[in-house]
Amino acid sequence: MAKKSKVLKDSPVYQLEGIKRYYQTGQNQVQALKDISLLITPGEFVALVGSSGSGKSTLMHVLGLLDRADDGKMYLDGEEVSSLSEDQRARLRRGKIGFVFQTFHLLPRLTALENVELPLIYSDVSFSDRLVRARDELALVGLANREKHLPNQLSGGQQQRVAIARALINNPSVILADEPTGNLDSKSGEEIMTVFKKLHARGRTIVLVTHDLELAQSAQRIVTIKDGLIISR
Numbered sequence: 001m002a003k004k005s006k007v008l009k010d011s012p013v014y015q016l017e018g019i020k021r022y023y024q025t026g027q028n029q030v031q032a033l034k035d036i037s038l039l040i041t042p043g044e045f046v047a048l049v050g051s052s053g054s055g056k057s058t059l060m061h062v063l064g065l066l067d068r069a070d071d072g073k074m075y076l077d078g079e080e081v082s083s084l085s086e087d088q089r090a091r092l093r094r095g096k097i098g099f100v101f102q103t104f105h106l107l108p109r110l111t112a113l114e115n116v117e118l119p120l121i122y123s124d125v126s127f128s129d130r131l132v133r134a135r136d137e138l139a140l141v142g143l144a145n146r147e148k149h150l151p152n153q154l155s156g157g158q159q160q161r162v163a164i165a166r167a168l169i170n171n172p173s174v175i176l177a178d179e180p181t182g183n184l185d186s187k188s189g190e191e192i193m194t195v196f197k198k199l200h201a202r203g204r205t206i207v208l209v210t211h212d213l214e215l216a217q218s219a220q221r222i223v224t225i226k227d228g229l230i231i232s233r
Helices: 056-063 086-096 112-120 127-140 156-168 186-201
Strands: 014-025 028-040 045-049 071-076 097-100 174-178 206-210 221-226 229-232
Touching: 014 056, 028 056, 028 229, 045 056, 045 186, 056 174, 056 206, 086 097, 097 156, 112 127, 112 156, 127 156, 156 174, 156 186, 174 186, 186 206
Parallel strands: 045 206, 045 221, 097 174, 174 206
Antiparallel strands: 014 028, 014 071, 221 229
């Protein structure tokens, strides 16, 4: 039987304590994260900034429960997740974390509306409720008039907004956005950042992973990582 995790009351969305992560490259062991401790509170908009190889992507994968730390503890909404089984982590990931990636990961044969409702397909949500929720999220990102369009009928910025709507559909505790404007032109990138600022104004917790310091200025707080260490927060 899987070990039940500890739950903290009145806790931040994320609480990291002494997180370390190692990788084996040939005969060499590389420490990607070195004693990372961090708090992210509900409703914060945090930019996680660092150059290539700094450890920011590794930290994002740990935050997203896509990767497991080798040492230290991490709490998500007060629940200690370090010792959870893979199935428990997957359930928690589906319910509490919305992902937005640099590549949009939309299914090409599904409409915008169908892509947004996809995370609800295997849940207990009825067909009619799925449609209502998907339409609401598309409207929130300014695509109410594009619900029947296929991804190849949408601009890059519009596709990313569909991806954001899909990330919101389960009402997650946090949105993790990994270089969300990396495949977009500057105008479309500005539009996406406007969407994130709108979501933040509505109380959403957002963690933006980026190497772009100018982009990071849109966030409420900037956390800088270098050589696996947080050097400013």
